[in-house]
Amino acid sequence: MNSVLVIxxxxxxxxxxxxxxxxxxNIKHANDKEEALDILxxxxxxxxxxxxVFFSKHFSDKTLKEGIRPFKALYPxxxxxxxxxxxxxxxxxxxxxxxxxxxxxxxVIAEEVKLVTKAIRDAALMASELEYLRNQQWKDEALEIVSTKNPRMQEVFRKIRAVAPTKTTVLLIGETGVGKGVLAKLIHQHSNRESAQFISVHCGAIPDSLVESELFGHEKGAFTGAVRKKMGKFEIALDGTIFMDEIGTVTSAVQIKLLQVLQDGLFSRVGGESVIKSGARVIAATNSDLKEMSDNGSFRKDLYYRLNVFPIEIPTLRERAEDIPWFAEHFLKKMNLMNQKGIYGIHPLVTEALKKYSWPGNIRELENLIERAYILESSSILTPDVFPDELFDPDISTGLPVNASLPLAEARRQVIEDFERQYLKEVLSRNMGRINKSSEEAGISTRQLHKLMLKYGxxxxxYKRLLPPN
Structure with a gap:
């Protein structure tokens, strides 16, 4: 911290x-704000x-923030x-x-300048030392992942660091797109199993009839199509880690076998009699309320208690808005490495809009949005022109009614259900009732699509009636 600009x-x-x-x-002097920004x-x-006086003629909180913004946009x-x-x-x-x-x-008094400068330098030094000590706990490849300014996310990383070296089952709880898979790998990388297998299973993407076989394997002839013996994920994982995403979607039969694995570390292949020992550590993830599901009987209570030994709730992207500029820059760097297009900045108006957007798709949605903008952009920075209009106009609505008289959680659930219902109808209508094509476009399994269709009647x-006659 050795350079000063005086304006x-x-x-x-x-x-x-x-x-x-x-x-x-090293001290530089500028006579006005514009000259200073050119220097910076x-x-x-x-x-x-x-x-x-260079901020605004009207010194409201809003105008002062707008005056500071160009400097923070260049160097946060x-x-x-x-x-x-x-x-x-x-x-x-x-x-x-x-x-x-x-x-x-x-x-301006020289002694006050010294005091203010020293206070700033001391605070920066202390922050650097704390960051260094915190980073000493992480492997080099994880340092980028654990960067956050959000207190709730800092607590998440603290819990991950504490539980990673243990054998304890971890339950990651959060909306789709918040990065549960990334955090599961982070736990594995900082455990004593890091050199063993990390097996990821997306339970919601596997048909009901195949989930049990996928997880536990099957013997030859166990069912129609089982032409040879197959090892399941628990057997392949050995003493590594098995990450089970969307754990709330598994069937009752699978829930029973999972309970046995978590309790005793034992399971059998489908159609087999021999008992197999598993040393795999389980990290489960869900975007559903497993407690509510266990209370209404759609998920086993005993399994819920076994999974919920060490729950970690992951905040949504809209709850960690201070991290959004970092994510946007990270995804931009990633696109440059892949494409060598040479876009090295983001317009301040875009950054502000990204921070104010609600992000229903969380980090995954932000990454997709940056990728789309990167493809469309022809200048050296990402400008507002390559982003959707609704990002900048909060008055553009999805058309879904919001009942503000309800508690936030209930109102959010209602809006999500209305959106899902409308989305499914449009996809099915466009594909004339074809399930395979509709599930492919929606990015979900046919089993998930059937469940959602059943849920919403x-x-x-x-939609098949819309098919033209032969």
Missing amino acids: SAVSDAAGVIRSALHSDF KKKRYDIIFIDI TIEIVVIAPQEMIREAVKAVKAGASDYLTYP IRKEE
């Missing part, structure tokens, strides 16, 4: 700051001292110190609340 029209302000900091800092586009400075961690006349101390305090690090008053026959 002030007061002739002696830069001189006082230069004399206060001596040769420890060429080189990063650690601390900016800026006259408050840059430290801003506002300089204000004595009569504008209240506005200077507002600027600190809006994102500035501290403030000084005119006339949708019959494929209603």
